[in-house]
Amino acid sequence: MFQESRLHGEFFMQGDIACAEGALAAGCRFFGGYPITPASEIAERMAMRLPLLNGVFIQYEDEIASMAGILGASWAGVKSMTATSGPGISLMNENIGLGMMMEAPCVVINVQRGSPSTGLPTTWGQSDMMQARWGSHGDYGSISLVPNSPQEFFDLTVTAFNFAEKYRLPVFILADALVGHMTEKVVIPPVEELTIINRKYTTKKPGEYLAYDYGKDLVPDFAKAGDGYRYHTTGLTHDRRGYPDMTVECQEELVPRLVNKIKNNINDISLTEEYDIEGADVIVISYGITSRTVLPSITAAKEKGIKVGYLRLKTVWPFPEEKIRKLSGNVAGFVVPEMNLGQISLEVERCACNNSKVKLVPHPGGGIHKFEDVLKAIEEVAHGK
Amino acid sequence: MANNTAKPIIEEKPHPMEDLLRMDRMPHIWCSGCGLGSAVTTFVEGLKKAGVSYDKTAIVSGIGCTGRVAGYLRLDSYHTTHGRAIPFATGLKLANRELTVVVFSGDGDLFAIGGNHLIHAARRNVDINVICVNNFIYGMTGGQNAPTTPLGAYSSTAPYGNYEMPFNLVGLAAAAGASYVARWTTMHARRLTDSIAKAANKKGFCFIEIVSPCATVFARKNKGGSGLDLLKEFQTRAIIDHEADPTQIPLSMDNEIVCGEFVNKDKPTFWENVQTGIKAKLEKFSNWEELQSNSTKIPHKKSVTYTSSRDTYNSRSNT
Ligand SMILES: Cc1ncc(C[n+]2csc(CCOP(=O)(O)OP(=O)(O)O)c2C)c(N)n1
Ligand code: SF4
Numbered sequence: 172m173f174q175e176s177r178l179h180g181e182f183f184m185q186g187d188i189a190c191a192e193g194a195l196a197a198g199c200r201f202f203g204g205y206p207i208t209p210a211s212e213i214a215e216r217m218a219m220r221l222p223l224l225n226g227v228f229i230q231y232e233d234e235i236a237s238m239a240g241i242l243g244a245s246w247a248g249v250k251s252m253t254a255t256s257g258p259g260i261s262l263m264n265e266n267i268g269l270g271m272m273m274e275a276p277c278v279v280i281n282v283q284r285g286s287p288s289t290g291l292p293t294t295w296g297q298s299d300m301m302q303a304r305w306g307s308h309g310d311y312g313s314i315s316l317v318p319n320s321p322q323e324f325f326d327l328t329v330t331a332f333n334f335a336e337k338y339r340l341p342v343f344i345l346a347d348a349l350v351g352h353m354t355e356k357v358v359i360p361p362v363e364e365l366t367i368i369n370r371k372y373t374t375k376k377p378g379e380y381l382a383y384d385y386g387k388d389l390v391p392d393f394a395k396a397g398d399g400y401r402y403h404t405t406g407l408t409h410d411r412r413g414y415p416d417m418t419v420e421c422q423e424e425l426v427p428r429l430v431n432k433i434k435n436n437i438n439d440i441s442l443t444e445e446y447d448i449e450g451a452d453v454i455v456i457s458y459g460i461t462s463r464t465v466l467p468s469i470t471a472a473k474e475k476g477i478k479v480g481y482l483r484l485k486t487v488w489p490f491p492e493e494k495i496r497k498l499s500g501n502v503a504g505f506v507v508p509e510m511n512l513g514q515i516s517l518e519v520e521r522c523a524c525n526n527s528k529v530k531l532v533p534h535p536g537g538g539i540h541k542f543e544d545v546l547k548a549i550e551e552v553a554h555g556k
Numbered sequence: 557m558a559n560n561t562a563k564p565i566i567e568e569k570p571h572p573m574e575d576l577l578r579m580d581r582m583p584h585i586w587c588s589g590c591g592l593g594s595a596v597t598t599f600v601e602g603l604k605k606a607g608v609s610y611d612k613t614a615i616v617s618g619i620g621c622t623g624r625v626a627g628y629l630r631l632d633s634y635h636t637t638h639g640r641a642i643p644f645a646t647g648l649k650l651a652n653r654e655l656t657v658v659v660f661s662g663d664g665d666l667f668a669i670g671g672n673h674l675i676h677a678a679r680r681n682v683d684i685n686v687i688c689v690n691n692f693i694y695g696m697t698g699g700q701n702a703p704t705t706p707l708g709a710y711s712s713t714a715p716y717g718n719y720e721m722p723f724n725l726v727g728l729a730a731a732a733g734a735s736y737v738a739r740w741t742t743m744h745a746r747r748l749t750d751s752i753a754k755a756a757n758k759k760g761f762c763f764i765e766i767v768s769p770c771a772t773v774f775a776r777k778n779k780g781g782s783g784l785d786l787l788k789e790f791q792t793r794a795i796i797d798h799e800a801d802p803t804q805i806p807l808s809m810d811n812e813i814v815c816g817e818f819v820n821k822d823k824p825t826f827w828e829n830v831q832t833g834i835k836a837k838l839e840k841f842s843n844w845e846e847l848q849s850n851s852t853k854i855p856h857k858k859s860v861t862y863t864s865s866r867d868t869y870n871s872r873s874n875t
Pocket of ligand 1: 622665695
């Protein structure tokens with residue numbers, strides 16, 4: 172039967188396809204999107220697969236509509252997603268803000284290209300790292316996950332849905348064209364073996380329910396359209412009933428809560444991978460595809476006797492501030508190779524706060540880091556230059 | 557001394573629309589003399605008449621004075637971003653096809669910033685109803701030009717009189733493919749109620765324009781007098797002609813306001829078309845791998861493979 176045709180097993184699979192499969196495995200049943208290289212394969216796969224799982228695929232007229240549409244589907248209680256690249260995210264940002272304010276769970280995939288503007292459609296970059304954090308106007312907590320392989324694109328898409336449901340917000344995946352377009356082995360476990368989190372539906376009766384009442388976890392209970400709750404929700408500053416309230420008091424209660432519901436849970440959300448951190452003199456911090464392209468330089472530095480550790484960020488936002496602050500007391504410095512002219516290195520610098528050196532190895536995108544450049548940076552930091 | 561057992565002079569009765577209005581949000585923010593009050597009253601009457609389940613009815617608004625409608629109705633209600641109510645509503649409806657989904661918003665919201673969404677939702681014939689209050693101006697932001705502002709009319713951004721051709725909303729909705737298209741003024745309470753009720757029970761994309769007085773900014777900029785004066789003017793200018801071609805009845809400062817039900821047809825909705833298309837394919841194949849392998853077997857004229865040569869790949873002009 173078509174309905175049971177969820178994949179599991181070992182596949183030789185493209186990153187974008189793995190992402191689509193991860194979404195389906197997580198329970199995504201609504202995709203709204205607009206084509207753009209290098210993310211289109213996600214939409215194409217969803218167009219093929221969703222109808223067979225009783226889901227909905229719609230190719231909207233633009234990215235603005237796509238983002239608004241997945242928020243609507245989310246309010247109908249259906250897990251929803253969109254996928255795009257830099258210019259598309261720029262268009263989505265207004266409604267990403269609406270999703271943050273309305274607390275609508277959904278997932279936004281950004282398969283990054285070299286930018287600004289239309290930039291490098293067919294090659295890669297990591298140019299939208301800051302945009303994911305600060306793209307929409309205003310303050311809000313934000314979660315961004317960064318895969319470095321097709322396998323991880325699958326895994327982190329499942330995680331993204333889990334975070335979206337648990338903390339009620341649009342969650343980003345910041346992949347890049349290399350991860351999206353490369354084909355590698357992907358293992359898809361049977362659906363029963365995956366951890367799947369669903370949003371907390373209210374157990375209150377319609378008359379007693381307040382759409383934005385919350386407890387210690389700061390995350391309000393959800394009620395979906397059509398269940399008789401007849402709630403109101405708005406992008407305006409609102410009270411616990413969801414009614415607009417233009418007072419400072421209301422803003423003071425609402426906006427910090429949107430930030431803190433993520434900030435307070437950084438231990439749950441922050442995913443990192445580390446090697447040889449203990450006793451390291453230099454730590455290379457990288458994320459996404461860069462974390463793979465810089466490995467040979469790290470190996471070479473080790474062969475030269477330099478004590479190099481390696482920290483990979485799978486979660487970029489919220490930024491693992493505490494971890495880096497603590498490490499900064501013990502090392503000579505950090506080397507941060509990234510495919511932009513220094514976005515995440517700024518964060519590292521902020522956390523290292525003059526305790527240790529931070530050396531950026533920039534790359535504008537479209538290619539990968541040169542072996543020698545990364546090695547040279549490691550050596551310089553190790554020798555206190 | 558007050559006599560507790562005496563009957564109060566004014567008996568407290570529940571508001572007749574209490575089941576559909578959020579009484580805890582009254583008073584509303586609209587100006588006195590604004591047409592929005594009548595538009596909402598008529599909408600409530602229309603929903604009652606349609607007999608739809610209120611629990612299964614959702615209302616989505618964009619931004620502006622009209623955009624505030626969602627907040628005053630006791631339904632599942634969504635006050636979204638400027639111009640984006642239609643795609644939001646499309647997602648809501650497609651994800652839960654049991655719902656009756658109504659978009660209630662202003663002419664600026666739906667036809668300026670949201671114009672692209674409106675024509676595409678009409679083209680797809682998504683099963684939602686769009687009610688557009690046309691007051692010929694941007695009310696909430698202080699009387700700037702709208703895509704409906706008549707030629708020559710004054711607005712805050714047309715201090716010498718508007719020199720842009722206005723949109724004819726019913727013509728645009730009909731041409732884009734709507735299943736149902738009607739225009740009324742706030743004065744046509746009974747006919748408008750009927751249209752709203754009809755649309756609530758009709759499948760496909762239904763569009764209703766409500767010509768409405770903006771007593772504060774449009775009237776002030778154009779010496780239109782009070783809300784009541786504007787209604788009187790509508791009364792003298794409005795005619796009803798169901799046979800009119802919706803593309804031929806634009807509105808200006810002083811012509812006839814042709815009202816009526818211009819389009820009422822049955823055609824497959826977006827979702828029905830999706831279902832038909834998929835069913836036809838699924839009957840041929842027993843599982844999706846088979847379906848997929850079949851689709852990849854279709855020979856391509858020019859097959860492009862992702863090779864290490866940047867030139868080959870870049871020859872696809874993807875932007
Ligand atoms: C992206 C964006 N641009 C501009 C605005 C400001 N704005 C608020 S209401 C409005 C006009 C709404 O006009 P209309 O839909 O005609 O509603 P009315 O107030 O006349 O009912 C505008 C431009 C906004 N909220 N969002
Ligand atoms: S500004 Fe105009 S449209 Fe807005 S509430 Fe006042 S009268 Fe109505």
